Amino acid sequence: MKEVKLKNIFVQGAIAASFIADSIQKHSSKTGIGGHSIFLGQVRADEIKGKKVTAIEYTSYEEMALPKMHEIREAIFEKYELTCMHVYHSLGKVQAGEICLFVFTSAPHRKAAIEACAELVERIKAELPVWGAELFEDNTHQWKLNQ
Amino acid sequence: MKEVKLKNIFVQGAIAASFIADSIQKHSSKTGIGGHSIFLGQVRADEIKGKKVTAIEYTSYEEMALPKMHEIREAIFEKYELTCMHVYHSLGKVQAGEICLFVFTSAPHRKAAIEACAELVERIKAELPVWGAELFEDNTHQWKLNQ
Amino acid sequence: MKTRVLLFGQLAEITGSKELEMEGCADTAALLSILHEQFPVLAQSKYVVAVNQEMISGNKNLPENSIVALLPPFSGG
Amino acid sequence: MKTRVLLFGQLAEITGSKELEMEGCADTAALLSILHEQFPVLAQSKYVVAVNQEMISGNKNLPENSIVALLPPFSGG
Numbered sequence: 001m002k003e004v005k006l007k008n009i010f011v012q013g014a015i016a017a018s019f020i021a022d023s024i025q026k027h028s029s030k031t032g033i034g035g036h037s038i039f040l041g042q043v044r045a046d047e048i049k050g051k052k053v054t055a056i057e058y059t060s061y062e063e064m065a066l067p068k069m070h071e072i073r074e075a076i077f078e079k080y081e082l083t084c085m086h087v088y089h090s091l092g093k094v095q096a097g098e099i100c101l102f103v104f105t106s107a108p109h110r111k112a113a114i115e116a117c118a119e120l121v122e123r124i125k126a127e128l129p130v131w132g133a134e135l136f137e138d139n140t141h142q143w144k145l146n147q
Numbered sequence: 148m149k150e151v152k153l154k155n156i157f158v159q160g161a162i163a164a165s166f167i168a169d170s171i172q173k174h175s176s177k178t179g180i181g182g183h184s185i186f187l188g189q190v191r192a193d194e195i196k197g198k199k200v201t202a203i204e205y206t207s208y209e210e211m212a213l214p215k216m217h218e219i220r221e222a223i224f225e226k227y228e229l230t231c232m233h234v235y236h237s238l239g240k241v242q243a244g245e246i247c248l249f250v251f252t253s254a255p256h257r258k259a260a261i262e263a264c265a266e267l268v269e270r271i272k273a274e275l276p277v278w279g280a281e282l283f284e285d286n287t288h289q290w291k292l293n294q
Numbered sequence: 295m296k297t298r299v300l301l302f303g304q305l306a307e308i309t310g311s312k313e314l315e316m317e318g319c320a321d322t323a324a325l326l327s328i329l330h331e332q333f334p335v336l337a338q339s340k341y342v343v344a345v346n347q348e349m350i351s352g353n354k355n356l357p358e359n360s361i362v363a364l365l366p367p368f369s370g371g
Numbered sequence: 372m373k374t375r376v377l378l379f380g381q382l383a384e385i386t387g388s389k390e391l392e393m394e395g396c397a398d399t400a401a402l403l404s405i406l407h408e409q410f411p412v413l414a415q416s417k418y419v420v421a422v423n424q425e426m427i428s429g430n431k432n433l434p435e436n437s438i439v440a441l442l443p444p445f446s447g448g
Contacts, residue, residue: 063347129344146371
C-alpha cells in the first residue's frame with residue numbers, strides 16, 4: 001500500500017467554463033509564470049450509422065486511475081520545467097458540446113507548458129482506465145474508441 | 148489596397164479570465180468540436196539586475212500587424228482541419244500576473260487543435276510587429292526580447 | 295480461496311455484472327478460463343488484466359482475496 | 372517629395388519621436404543615410420524596414436507620400 005496522498009482528478013458531470021476561468025485566475029499570483037497551455041476535451045455529437053451521439057457517460061477504475069495519474073504527473077514534472085499542472089476528467093454523463101477533460105500546465109516559458117500539456121493529453125488518453133459510452137437519442141449506446 | 152475585412156486582435160489592457168470563459172462557453176453550440184487548445188501568455192515579474200518587472204506596456208504597428216495576422220490565420224486554416232481560431236493580444240499596460248495573449252483553436256480532433264495552437268503562438272511572437280516594454284518599480288523600463 | 299473480479303465498460307455488459315466473486319482460482323489463467331467458458335463473448339473481447347491494481351501480462355498467481363480487474367481498451371478524454 | 376517615417380519601440384526613443392516627416396528622399400537608402408547621420412545610435416540599432424506596410428530588404432524607391440516604418444525586433448506575446 002502506497003502512503004502517497006493521491007490527488008483526485010475526477011469530477012461528476014461536465015466541467016464548467018467558469019471553473020476553468022477560476023482555475024486560470026488563481027494563477028495570477030504566481031508571477032513566475034510566463035505561459036499557460038490548456039487542453040479541453042469536448043463531447044462531439046458524432047453521427048454513427050444515422051444516429052446522433054447526445055452524450056458520453058464516463059466510468060473509471062479509480063483505484064487504478066489515480067495512482068497512474070500520480071505516476072504520469074511525477075514523470076511530467078521530472079521532464080519539463082513546470083510551475084504547475086492540473087488535470088480534471090469527468091465521470092458520469094457529459095452532454096454533447098460540454099467539456100469532459102481539462103488539462104492545464106503553466107511554466108516560466110511557453111515551450112515547457114505547451115509540450116507538457118500535449119504529452120499529458122496523450123498519456124491520459126492512452127493510460128488511464130477510463131471508459132466512455134456514447135449515448136444515442138434512442139437510448140442505445142456504443143463504447144467509444146480512442147484514436 | 149486590400150478590401151479584406153481585417154479582424155481586430157488587439158484589446159486594451161489585460162485579458163480577463165472571464166473573457167476566456169465566455170469564449171470557451173460560446174463553443175458549446177459547435178458540437179462538431181472534440182478538442183480545444185488554448186495558449187495564454189502571462190506577464191512575468193522577472194528580476195533584472197535587481198529590479199523587478201511590474202508590468203509590460205505593449206505597442207504595435209496595427210496597420211501591419213492586422214494584415215499579417217490575417218495572412219497567418221489563412222495559412223493555419225489551410226494547414227490544419229480546424230473548426231475555429233481566436234487570437235487576442237493586449238496593447239497598453241498589462242501588470243505582472245495578468246494575461247497578455249490568448250490563442251484559442253478548436254477542431255474535431257485534438258491533434259489539429261494542439262498543433263495549430265502551438266504554431267500560431269510561434270508565428271505571432273515572430274511575425275507580428277508588436278513591442279513590449281518591461282516596466283520596473285522605479286519607473287525605468289527596458290525593451291523585451293523574445294526567446 | 296476467494297477472488298473478486300471487477301469488470302468495466304463493455305465487459306460488464308457481457309457478464310451482466312460489474313463484479314463477480316470466484317472461488318478456488320489459483321492463478322489468472324485458471325480464472326480467465328472459467329470466465330471464458332461461462333461468457334464466450336468475453337473470450338473474443340479485447341482486454342488487459344490487472345491484479346490488485348497492477349497491470350499484468352501472462353499468467354499470475356492469485357493470493358487469497360486478490361482483486362482481478364478486466365479492462366477493455368481505454369477511451370477517456 | 373514627402374515621406375512619413377514611423378518609429379517604434381526603442382527606435383522612437385532614440386529619435387525622440389514616433390513620427391518624422393522627411394523631404395526629397397528618392398529611396399530608402401537615401402532616407403536611412405540621413406536618419407543615421409542625424410541619430411548615430413539608430414545606425415547601430417537592429418531594425419527592419421517596411422514601406423507602405425510591406426517589409427522590404429535592400430534599397431527601395433519611394434513614391435510620393437510613402438510611409439516608411441522602422442521596426443525593431445518584435446517582442447509580442
